[in-house]
Amino acid sequence: MTTTEAPAPSASVIARRLVSLHGLTRLVLFAGFWLVFAGNDPQSWIIGAPAVLLASWTAERLSRRRGRDVTLGGLLRYIPFFLWESILGGTDVAKRVMRPEVDIAPGLIEYKIRLTEPGARVFFLDSISLLPGTLSADYRDGIAYVHALDADEDLLDPLRRLELRVADLFGERLGGEPDA
Amino acid sequence: MHEILIAVAIILLISMSVGLIRIVIGPTPADRMMAAQLLGTSGIGVLALLAPALGVPALMDVALIFALLAAVSVAAFTRRRVGQDRP
Amino acid sequence: MNILLDLLSVLLILAGAFFFIAGTVGLLRLPDLFTRLHALTKADNLGLGLIMLGCVRFAPDGLYIAKMLLLWLLIMASGATASHLIAKRALRGDGEDY
Structure with a gap:
């Protein structure tokens, strides 16, 4: 609904953000989602791991603000x-x-x-x-x-x-x- | 116990079907869209009840798809503009 | 103890069904689009939450409960956003039905 317009961050910026604390929290969150949706079958991670990485990447790319997070x-x-x-x-x-x-x-x-x-x-x-x-x-x-x-x-x-x-x-x- | 779950699921189905009258009487497309929303939420309620009653936990995944489709369909609906289809 | 838990589940599920019915009644009785949106978002979200809470008792494992919780959160977020979008479209009159 409301986003402040700014140019999309470059790939290297996204990569750097992914390994930040914020990015890691997101990664853990998406991994948790996958676990809930797919169940704890280890084989499901063959699809799950790339999906989680891709989701984190997309989320970082789309978030054009560096604002506060929920505490x-x-x-x-x-x-x-x-x-x-x-x-x-x-x-x-x-x-x-x-x-x-x-x-x-x-x-x-x-x-x-x-x-x-x-x-x-x-x-x-x-x-x-x-x-x-x-x-x-x-x-x-x-x-x-x-x-x-x-x-x-x-x-x-x-x-x-x-x-x-x-x-x-x-x-x-x-x-x-x-x-x- | 399972009979109660199925009975409530049927009640929800009836409530949902009655709500669909809104699709018939409208009057605006937005009203019809809302009835479709109701279908989505009630449908998930029905599935949440049927999953334990029939012993099919996978119905919860079906409910998940319902939820995603409902979200996407409303977003798509509200993005349509007058005369958008004309060249 | 089991009977008490069963009773609690049944009460929660019946309460949930009541709110679903209230949502339908509101959708049919209320006079305009905005008031109908009120009924739809609030009553149905609460109804679904109560039904899912009632179903926790029958969950085969913890992941199933987590899935129900996530599903409820998704429904609430998308329901609130959807009602905002529909109301905005009606207020601005920029949809196709005007």
């Missing part, structure tokens, strides 16, 4: 929050549609994103859609257009709290004024 502590704090919010989000929408008269007052609100990291912004936009009653509908020039099931409710507060959570996840400090 482990942030992830551990984010997961319970995320699970609880998705339960609330699902229950909220189920309650609204199961009433005899559908209980909604839809509207579109604008939210100025304070996160600067492109990856964190995409993550924030995706997370908005799981919060109760909100759906990220568009994103332009640092403004998220959020569709609300009930636009009469105060949604700025939950959005700010979610943004703080995502900032914590990426180890980012939010700057600027907290306004919409």
Whole structure:
């Protein structure tokens, strides 16, 4: 959705990145995926090893930014929050549609994103859609257009709290004024 | 126990089929696309239930393909533009 | 103990089915594209998560559980992204149906 445009890195740059800590983490991650998908049959690695290498290479080539990564502590704090919010989000929408008269007052609100990291912004936009009653509908020039099931409710507060959570996840400090 | 799994799988299939009414009534292609999305998610739910009920764990791999196809099809759908096919 | 675990599984799976049904009801009853997207993404993701949690009990090995988890994460990421793309397309009116 949002990538800062820059020329694609050259082959030697990619090769250097692959052996960095970041690249190795990715390699381990893809190898883990292969293990999960193919099972622990050693012979499967005849195809798996080249596939994992190719995937790591492609991922490095496509990632044109050198930004922050998700921090482990942030992830551990984010997961319970995320699970609880998705339960609330699902229950909220189920309650609204199961009433005899559908209980909604839809509207579109604008939210100025304070996160600067492109990856964190995409993550924030995706997370908005799981919060109760909100759906990220568009994103332009640092403004998220959020569709609300009930636009009469105060949604700025939950959005700010979610943004703080995502900032914590990426180890980012939010700057600027907290306004919409 | 397995009977319960199969019963719930059938409930999901019915729910999914009812949801397909959206494909018929539309009104926009985007609405129809959403019904197809529903088909994907419910289909994965059905497969997740049938895999233990029938004792075929490989059904989970089928579910994986469903998930990948659903993701790609929506991306392809939203990339289409007015008059794109005309020269 | 086994009976309790079975009961828990059944409850989780039934709850999951309920959210799937809620998603379908929402898709049919809600008045416009955006509100339908709400129902579809939130209810179905939660429903699928609950069903998979209920099925953990029947997993033959740990890798199977990991596969279910990955599948759920994939569905959530693609579902959220898909709803954003569909909503954006409708808002900007640059799709083929306008």
